[in-house]
Amino acid sequence: MFEALKKKLSSWLGKPEKKKENKAKNEKKVSKKPKKKIKKAIEEKTEKMVEREIEEEFTKEQTKEKPKEEKGFFTKLREKFIRTKEEEEEEKVEEIIKEAEKEQEIKKPDEEKPSEEIEEILGEAEEEVEEEIEEAPKENFFSRFFKKLSSAKITKENFNEIFQELEIILLENNVAIEVVEKIKEDLSKSLIGTEIKRAEIEQKITSALKDSILNVLIEPESLIEKIKTKTDSPFVILFFGINGSGKTTSIAKLAHKLKKSNLSVVMAAADTFRAASIEQLQTHGNKLGIEVIAKEYGSDPAAVAFDAIQYAKKNHIKVVLIDTAGRMYTKQNLMKEMEKIVRISKPDLKIFVGESITGNDAVEQAKTFNETAGIDGIVLSKADVDEKAGTILSVSYVTKRPIYYLGIGQGYDDLQDFKKSEVLKHLGL
């Protein structure tokens, strides 16, 4: 989940890439073998990974200490290509190159030897550079920024330069423009004008970014606890969203979850438009052992919702989940129909079901549904196939409402509780 964004963020921050994704794939292929072997393999892999991380940290510390030691000429030349540069070294190298070029131009046999030596030196340095470029992470702009200084004050220009790359990363990962601007504002407040040491820059920016994202996201309360506190009448949850977003599947998953927590549930098939929508919900109801209230196709969805609530009251059922037809927020008559359903069913919770893979349209969808029907909470489906994670930020920010669950598959158990800390973990922050 969210691997693409995580990878981009960690390379921007200059962290070593962890090869967990490939390992996840390998583990899947291994699934046919007996479980004990898999456990051992996984343990070994995690041990190796831990060792590798320790080694990487060591090498990082060592390379950081190098600038303080006195170096020979060749080591200086090497470092020039690998890590942050100092002006003196640059000048020295430029001089060498100029001399080498001059000597080549003149082409006197007497002076061939020194030029050859210099070429050899440069050749060796290049080879070493190539090797180390393959091993070491890309020189990121933080190291470029601290070219000449050990600590720096971030000015507006510097900040814009820093933020430009981050902006592109966020936009490429489905974060809406409004949210990118909000993050930029937060980061500029905490970073511009402050004095930062070279050793701390990555950590400072990471924590500023983390804080900004935490501000955008909202931690949801426990839905199950909320339901349990209502004792006088059934707790009514209405689901809406655009076509194909995953409402029916999400309802089935939530019904399964509630049933596991010993709450009685009834589902209302208030999608009276789409072919076989009632049969679809009834199939889920049969599999889960949950009653489904339905009328004929073409009947008023508000009436179906009403009937389901009456049924729940009569039979002392705790929760009513109302499924509605998918509708485009641009269709005014359909949005008006939604207003009516809300008016008649008076739900305790109005849940917008969106797809995690949607781009900037998620913002428009969320805004319009919020204005028309009012959103109390969000469920984002198809999060397992989403590499980007941007929609989570966009939708949270625009509605200022919590995301209760992430849909992570087609099975009844594939409904994950939304936790801010988990999301940050998936992003590698």
Add this chain to the structure above:
Amino acid sequence: MLEKLSNILKKTTDKIANAIFLDKNLVESIVKDLQRALIEADVNVALVLELTSKIKKAAFDERIKGVEKKEHIIKLLHDELIKILGENREIHLEKHNVFLMVGLYGSGKTTTISKLAAYYAKRGNKVCAIGLDVHRPAASEQLKQLCDKLNIASFVEPGEKDPKKIWKKYEDKLKDYSLVLVDSAGRDSLDNELIKEMKEIAKMTKPTETILIMPADIGQTAGRRIQICSKYHWSYNKQNGLYCKRRRSSYRMCRSKSTCPFHRNW
């Protein structure tokens, strides 16, 4: 459809045309407006940057001057957008055609089948649909109900879990039709079992067209989806088509723009 983006593009071209002098600030502001509009429309970020850098280059090109430069930039913008959108491609029907629908969950495969069925039936073709989605609850009922409304023949087997059996059962009857529309289950490349099933279905049905259905609001992920899909389907098909669903959501033209550069050969 696409009104917001077209408004911004018009404003941009007007700005360029009405400018007395194309100085750096004006070009920067035009480029920024353009970038923002295109990214909001979910166009692939790399594409947007490529497009705007070409425009900047043309704007600062010393060889062209005056009115010609402005016209040149407007034409460049127009040509680049057309290049990105790709060519118009008609589907030519042969004697016996099989269209295989593939795509993610909820993208609109079954609904598209009913629309295509109506379209081709109106034009005098003998059309039928076969439901090979054995995973989604009531998928076969959905296909049957849609086809019955249109008086189109449909072949479904509710309760059957093996798509191969369904195909084998109706294979002979399908030969009577000039167009067979094959519905498949929604799937993602990360699910190995489903991908395996997809390959078997493709091998078995030998489609003349494999059509990937995607929601138009899918966002930056569009290009990747196409890459993954063509990786799995290329070897089994003579031709491939790309169909964009749900375009009516106001101003998204993301998918067509951001996916086309990966498949300019179509």
